[in-house]
Amino acid sequence: MIGWTDEQRTLRAAAAELGAAVGKDHLERDATGEFSRDGWALVRESGLLGLPFGTEYGGLGADLLTTMYVLEGLGEACRDGGFPFSVTTHVVSTGVPLHRFGSAELKARYLPGVCSGSAIGAHAISEPDAGSDMMAMRTTAVLDGDDYVLTGSKSFVSNGPIADTYLVYARTGKAGAPDAITTFLVERDSPGLHVGQPMGKMGLKTSPLSELFLDGVRVPATRVVGKVGAGFLVLDHVMKWEILLSFVVNLGEMEHRLRESVRYARTRKQFGAPIGSNQSVSNKLVDMRIGVETSRKWLYDTAEKLVARKNVTTDIAITKLVVSEANLASALAAVQVFGGYGYMTEYGVEKDVRNAVAGTIYSGTTEIQRQRVAAMMGLG
Amino acid sequence: MSRIDEITRYVVAEFAPDIRADELDADYDLLDNGVVDSLGLLRLIGWLGERYDLPVDDIDLAPEQFRSVRAVDAFVESALVKGPAL
Known part of the structure; x- marks a missing residue:
């Protein structure tokens, strides 16, 4: 500890x-x-x-x-x-x-x-036909003099509508090759860059998201982040941080949700007794607690390993999977504990379910994390 | 066993199990020929970090360093001599 x-x-x-x-x-x-x-x-x-x-x-x-x-x-x-x-x-x-x-x-x-915070940041990775399979991205960057010319489109850009700078991942090499992707820093006012309208979504509604369109955007070669062709390695580093920082926020949310759910289960009486005295309810709260403690261990153990310069490729995938699924299970359990009040929007409990679903998708879906762990085991 | 032999054995065992280690030329392009894909690259880097105690998260990585067995060997040599690029 x-x-x-x-x-x-x-x-x-x-x-x-x-x-x-x-x-x-x-x-x-x-x-x-x-x-x-x-x-x-x-x-x-x-x-x-x-x-x-x-x-x-x-x-x-x-x-x-x-x-x-x-x-x-x-x-x-x-x-x-x-x-x-x-x-x-x-x-x-x-x-x-x-x-x-x-x-x-x-x-x-x-x-x-x-x-x-004067320049809000975002990154543009996913494309209409290349989500989890980022190596299939079609956005290209072609060297022309001292600039790269970026052409293509990006989807699901979190912070897209409000961002001032974008880290755009684009293809500079043979499609599918691990050295095919390069990372570019692109300013919002670059000619040819068009930011789409905010897109409606299921959860995390207060965090705006949009598409990004690149129509021959010229980016100085000096704004390549990392080496040319090293975009996949840049993204791997970013994902480690993204998973640890984004999902430790979820850990805090789970702690709050557990505390409120326990308080409610101890004070809400039905049939003359607190609902938490029923095992069918208390078991849900115990599972929420296990989710909190398991998430905390994976998050901080993996972070300590990363700081100690150990290889965390497998750990980070497991961490992401464990925490995002625990958060979703916790949010669903809270709705059940609060019953009708949990289902009503005015109490804010159901919102957590919608938000938590996002966590099982962004930063690599649950399915992709399993695939990644399998690959690290030499299975794919 | 030399380091280059050890790297060759690892690459063959993990990414090209249908050939023998002595059939893999040290200059064969592992990336362009699809022997090592993106996730394979992470596995290879992870193995190198643990096997040779390299602080891979501090080193300025580029795919070129993993294009062939000889390039990987040179990368390890450079990392061991220079230490991490902090």
Whole structure:
């Protein structure tokens, strides 16, 4: 078990306070699918967006475990599940790859905007015909003089409608080859870049998402992030961070949900006794608790292994699968515990189910995570 | 066994089980010829990290470093000599 310092606990408490403030009007904004601009202003002031990045760029220089612990606090307190998703998307989509793979020039130019939140980040990976199979992507980048010319379209771009900078993954080599993809930093106002309208979706409604269209967008070769052909390796690094940071938020959400469900099961009486005294109810709460504890172990154990520079390719896939499925099971169980109240939108319990389904799809579906683990076992 | 032989044996065992190790030329293009795909590349990098104690998450990786058995051997040599590119 990790022993957190007073400084780490203070940071987490600040994130929780921020999350509570942002989530105040979560039901209204979930109904209209509205991103909280006021919340973004608060998160910018807090310094949270620069947590894991160097102080020379305006970040706080926190390590991975501290960053996770603070985001767990944000998830525990913020009832607007879409907002922390936009926060972690911003941090991992542009900040993490720039910090790890960016040239000195790119870091100096773009990381301060990531840390301050003045330039919202997004990444564009999936395409209409290439979701989990990213190596089949059709968006191309062709070298022309000192620029690459990007042509194609991207789907499901989280933060797409509100982003200022995009990390676009495009094909620079033979289709299907592991060295075929390259990562480019593209600014929103680039000629030929068109951002689609926000798309309606089942959950995470307050985190806007859109398509992205690239019609001969010229990107200076100096804005390649990492080496040409190394896009798959850049994305592998990004996915490790995305899974740890996005899903530790879900851990916080599960902790809050469990606490509220236990409180309700102990106070709600039917047939003269608290509903939690029935094993059919208490078993659900025990399973929710097991989900919390299992998720916590996988998240922080994997993070510690990553920090210790161990290979976590299998661990990260298992972590993603375990936490996202536990979150969905927890959200469904909470609806059952709250009964009719859980089903009504005004109590905010059903919303968690819709949000949790997204977690089993983005960052690699549950099915793809199993396939990845199988591949690492030499089975595919 | 030399390191290049060890890498060859691993690549054959994991990605080309239908051939013998002495049939795989050290300069054969593993990526263009589809021997190692994207997930295979992650497996190979993971194995190299554990076998030779390389901090692969700190090294500036590029697919070219894994194009052939000889390239992989050179990558390991470079990583061991220079240490991580922090």
